[in-house]
Amino acid sequence: MDKILEYSMKCPVCGNRFTVSDYLYEAPYIGKLLLSSGICGNCGYKWSDVRLAESRGPRRITYTVEKPDDLNALVIRSSSAKLMIPELGVEITPGYIAQGYITTVEGIIIDVYEKAEFICKNSNTASNNCRKKLEELKKALNASIRFTVVIEDPIGVSTIVSSRAKEEPLERSEKDY
Template identity: 25%
Template sequence: MNLSNEKPNSSHPSSSQPSSKDSSFAKPTSSTSSNSSKPKSLQEKIDLKRKNGQYELPPIEKDIRCPVCNKEVEITRTLYSLPDGDEVIIFVILCEHCGYRKADTIPVYTAFKPGKYQLTVDDGDFTSKIFRGATGNLEIPEIGVTIERGPAANFDFTNIEGILLKMEKQIQFFLQTTPADTHEWEQANEALKRLLACKEGSKPFTVILTDFEGGSYISTTNPAKLVFEKAKKKMMDI
């Protein structure tokens, strides 16, 4: 595992504009338009340069302010190698003043692809990594539980086991806060039984990650179990 960490030097905020865009960095093939609501992410992608097989992270050129308390925040960027050979850069914005935290990611090779990832888990391997952007929805139909994103959702980086634990916590919370003689409680209790069977490895299941804006994906050591369906225009209009 190749894990390197880089912190920007914030004492030189006035360095020059991003240099030319003729880098050898493979540009994303997704159809994400350049006038989308994420110009900064796209700019960061364009600024990536490949040098002697290593990615050089561009300097962060202006002060980034905390959206909550407006004080200067620290940004860390970590280059992370994935089991399938890809690499991602994980950005974490952390405010020491009020505790605000936000993370985002840029897959170096595959880039963001809007669409639907479908991973079959039938061998007890829960190590596949899930990168879920702000617009990614997760579902395990065999359990009957969906984790949807709210408008202020943060980036989430976890694995299959982490997803199962998160769903289990949600169901447990529902069971504790819902009257036990209701149909809803009974349904949730059945979902919990199915989830526990998945967790024990006695029940195969499918993890579906849908993100029509791009920014989410699944990384696995066994690509034969992963299906990716690119988003169609019709789907994006919904």
């Protein structure tokens, strides 16, 4: 892994500046990745980001989960990408301090489940809708329901590593700029 750049960033938590280092890494089956990391020396905030080093232009990636093995597909989501699972009502949108990550489809479902469970436990009313959403996510974790993962990346550096993932150009409208 080669360090290619070092720069200063303002901490989104405390406002102090800290150093971020960028590394270029050649990953098997994936290609070149740009990994970024830094830690604020004042408050301990950790910044990390991962993305493909080479853009393929704005892309939409679609991947359908039909069986348990499909949950093992590797997902590289850049900090600029929107991730959706329409059948489950999941939408993860990029924000000011969004970070890219490498995980699996299963890892995404687990993360969404944990966040939904936290919200359900800490809301004033344990709604029936909340319980239903958690049940749907459990079914998705077992691949007992079919669902689709969609990534829309305006800079084209996200991917799903699977021969069954479909990529297409992402059409942009004027309101996106």
